Amino acid sequence: MFDHRLILLATPRQIGALDWRPGHMHWLGEFPATPDGLSAFRQVVIRHSRLPTLLVADSVDEDYRSEILPHVQGRARDELLGRKLKQVFRNARFTGAWRQVRETTGRRDDRYLLAALPDADWLTPWLAVLQRERVPLAGVVPLALAYQHLLDKLREQSAHVLLACRLHNGLRLSYYQNGLLRFSRLIGGDTPTQLPDNAADEIAKTQLYLTGQRILPREARLQVLLLDPSGQLDSAQAPLNADPAFNTRLVDMPDLARALRIPDDFLAATPEVVPLAAIADEPLLLNLAPPELLQHHTEFRWRRGLHATAAAVALLGAGLTSAYWLQAQELTGRADDLARQHRQLDARYQAIARTFPPQVAAPEQLAQTVALARQLEGGQPAPGPLLATIGQALLGTPDIVLDGLSWSDDPLTPAGEARITLDAALTPFDGNYRAAMQRIDQFMQTLRSTPAVVDVTLRSSPVNADSASTLSGKTLGADAASTPVARFSLGVHYREGRP
Amino acid sequence: MTHPPFAVLKLPLLLVLAVVLLAGAGILWGRNQAAEAEAGVQEQQAAVNRARQQLDRSRQQQQLIATHLSAYQALAARGFVGAEDRLAWIEAAQLANRELGLYGLDYRLTPRTPAQPALARGLPLGQTNMTLALPLLVETDLARYLAALKARAPGVVRVRECRLTRLDSARFEAVNRPQLLAECELLWFTVAPASEGKT
Numbered sequence: 001m002f003d004h005r006l007i008l009l010a011t012p013r014q015i016g017a018l019d020w021r022p023g024h025m026h027w028l029g030e031f032p033a034t035p036d037g038l039s040a041f042r043q044v045v046i047r048h049s050r051l052p053t054l055l056v057a058d059s060v061d062e063d064y065r066s067e068i069l070p071h072v073q074g075r076a077r078d079e080l081l082g083r084k085l086k087q088v089f090r091n092a093r094f095t096g097a098w099r100q101v102r103e104t105t106g107r108r109d110d111r112y113l114l115a116a117l118p119d120a121d122w123l124t125p126w127l128a129v130l131q132r133e134r135v136p137l138a139g140v141v142p143l144a145l146a147y148q149h150l151l152d153k154l155r156e157q158s159a160h161v162l163l164a165c166r167l168h169n170g171l172r173l174s175y176y177q178n179g180l181l182r183f184s185r186l187i188g189g190d191t192p193t194q195l196p197d198n199a200a201d202e203i204a205k206t207q208l209y210l211t212g213q214r215i216l217p218r219e220a221r222l223q224v225l226l227l228d229p230s231g232q233l234d235s236a237q238a239p240l241n242a243d244p245a246f247n248t249r250l251v252d253m254p255d256l257a258r259a260l261r262i263p264d265d266f267l268a269a270t271p272e273v274v275p276l277a278a279i280a281d282e283p284l285l286l287n288l289a290p291p292e293l294l295q296h297h298t299e300f301r302w303r304r305g306l307h308a309t310a311a312a313v314a315l316l317g318a319g320l321t322s323a324y325w326l327q328a329q330e331l332t333g334r335a336d337d338l339a340r341q342h343r344q345l346d347a348r349y350q351a352i353a354r355t356f357p358p359q360v361a362a363p364e365q366l367a368q369t370v371a372l373a374r375q376l377e378g379g380q381p382a383p384g385p386l387l388a389t390i391g392q393a394l395l396g397t398p399d400i401v402l403d404g405l406s407w408s409d410d411p412l413t414p415a416g417e418a419r420i421t422l423d424a425a426l427t428p429f430d431g432n433y434r435a436a437m438q439r440i441d442q443f444m445q446t447l448r449s450t451p452a453v454v455d456v457t458l459r460s461s462p463v464n465a466d467s468a469s470t471l472s473g474k475t476l477g478a479d480a481a482s483t484p485v486a487r488f489s490l491g492v493h494y495r496e497g498r499p
Numbered sequence: 500m501t502h503p504p505f506a507v508l509k510l511p512l513l514l515v516l517a518v519v520l521l522a523g524a525g526i527l528w529g530r531n532q533a534a535e536a537e538a539g540v541q542e543q544q545a546a547v548n549r550a551r552q553q554l555d556r557s558r559q560q561q562q563l564i565a566t567h568l569s570a571y572q573a574l575a576a577r578g579f580v581g582a583e584d585r586l587a588w589i590e591a592a593q594l595a596n597r598e599l600g601l602y603g604l605d606y607r608l609t610p611r612t613p614a615q616p617a618l619a620r621g622l623p624l625g626q627t628n629m630t631l632a633l634p635l636l637v638e639t640d641l642a643r644y645l646a647a648l649k650a651r652a653p654g655v656v657r658v659r660e661c662r663l664t665r666l667d668s669a670r671f672e673a674v675n676r677p678q679l680l681a682e683c684e685l686l687w688f689t690v691a692p693a694s695e696g697k698t
Binding site: 299334363365 | 503504507508511512514515518519521522523525526528529530532533535536537539540542543544546547550551553554557558559560561563564566567568570571574579580615617618619620621622624638639641642645646655657658659660661662663664665686688690
């Protein structure tokens with residue numbers, strides 16, 4: 001869509017129009033430079049007024065100059081070229097400069113090709129039509145530049161090429177050095193160039209001119225390409241090849257059609273499309289049009305850029321919006337799935353909850369209550385074995401009389417354990433506390449040897465021999481009537497079922 | 500083309516502006532939709548997680564109920580769950596004494612107090628202290644009496660402390676006369692009813 005363009009081939013006698021887009025072209029016809037021709041051309045232009053247009057000029061009045069200029073850029077270069085064009089071509093309206101190469105030695109200057117159409121009045125009617133219909137004119141280029149692109153497409157690699165081309169009864173001779181246009185001239189159709197021998201002479205004269213102007217090196221061998229759909233140049237090949245300064249090659253129609261990717265029959269019917277098709281998809285290297293003629297194209301480019309920007313933004317917006325929307329749809333679907341899953345889980349929970357008995361504590365509390373009751377009811381030492389353990393120890397010590405026995409149990413202590421307090425007295429007791437303590441120790445040893453007893457401690461003894469306390473008493477005589485008592489208390493750590 | 504020809508580019512510029520606005524609005528709308536949908540997914544995911552945990556918990560509760568309900572109901576029937584039944588406790592103490600042919604007893608019940616938190620473990624467990632004083636012929640009578648009392652106990656009872664002392668210092672005589680005095684401190688445990696427990 002963006003490469004669709006209108007390409008015009010203008011001569012002083014007629015103008016041809018080609019509707020071109022990549023892979024497709026349509027010859028709109030030729031229009032003579034008459035009022036009728038102009039009117040018909042205008043109708044065509046109106047139909048294609050929105051297409052960018054390139055005008056290829058084919059005129060005898062053209063001028064080429066090769067100049068070496070200092071390497072400058074930007075505004076300085078524009079000013080330099082403007083001055084140079086004015087100096088070289090004076091008041092010519094259609095001028096242009098093309099920076100071809102940069103010198104590799106010395107100051108490394110730039111080599112420019114300056115070109116002009118000194119007498120371009122014949123272009124005015126055609127351009128007036130284009131301006132009136134606000135056609136975006138991209139540029140005006142000389143026909144020789146279009147043929148330069150043809151050489152590229154023909155893969156012509158020779159350093160010095162002279163293209164001889166017949167079109168509209170005219171013979172155009174263009175010289176290309178290393179593939180770049182250096183010089184071109186048109187020999188009008190009313191001259192005797194229709195004769196093959198004259199064509200060969202014109203080529204030889206052109207070679208002499210180029211050599212004389214030092215454009216063509218003296219020792220260079222010129223590769224001459226003969227391009228003539230009518231075949232009138234074919235006979236010029238033999239005389240040229242006879243001269244060692246030339247090497248001639250005839251470009252036939254099949255090669256041309258293949259290079260330009262144009263059907264043979266279309267090319268045979270409209271040989272004018274050859275240069276137009278060659279330049280159609282190429283960048284504009286040399287533009288002879290003055291800036292005021294390019295105003296509509298400037299507007300066109302801005303408009304097209306803005307439209308492209310709008311399209312890109314719209315595409316980006318639509319893409320991102322669609323992506324977000326699709327993501328939202330996907331997430332919504334996932335949320336719906338989760339909601340369905342939630343409902344299923346809730347239904348299963350309700351089904352289970354309905355089986356819970358009413359008026360009952362929470363299940364965890366229920367289990368805790370049962371476990372607590374089991375803990376409280378179990379693990380308490382039985383009184384029978386406890387009393388039997390103490391009784392068994394007392395049986396072996398008949399001189400100890402039990403005054404009192406108590407035991408306590410705490411629900412938080414390990415199961416089967418109890419603290420026993422045993423209050424007893426030694427009978428008989430003769431007042432010998434040392435012997436009494438030995439008897440108590442023996443009793444404690446007896447208790448300790450009992451399997452269910454973990455530990456035995458002396459809580460109180462008959463006499464307190466501690467250095468920190470006061471000790472008092474009396475010693476009875478041998479004939480004393482009363483019998484002294486030696487009371488003591490033991491603490492027993494009891495554990496039921498101890499192995 | 501140094502300066503853009505703004506005069507002839509009004510419509511394209513307006514078009515670009517409109518497209519930028521529309522595209523921006525579309526993108527914002529789409530992003531908002533996606534964010535809302537994402538929040539919805541997060542919310543539903545959290546709800547599903549909660550429902551799954553609730554279901555797992557209900558299964559565990561179902562298992563607990565299946566395992567412990569009968570035991571719990573039995574405890575409730577015995578009086579462990581619910582209000583105190585002091586009369587039943589006194590009757591049990593008296594009945595055990597009478598059936599063993601002992602010599603009577605004195606009892607005293609203190610007001611109900613909360614059990615130690617370490618023992619209760621969060622349950623509304625209360626304990627009532629019952630002090631018994633009963634004369635005995637021989638010490639084995641105490642073991643028999645306590646066993647009889649536990650067998651008849653309408654609830655959960657635990658012997659906290661017992662003390663055996665001689666009634667006098669006289670020598671043992673083979674007559675049917677109590678020789679010993681047993682003083683026991685018992686703890687009757689009760690758990691508050693389910694309705695109280697739920698609160």
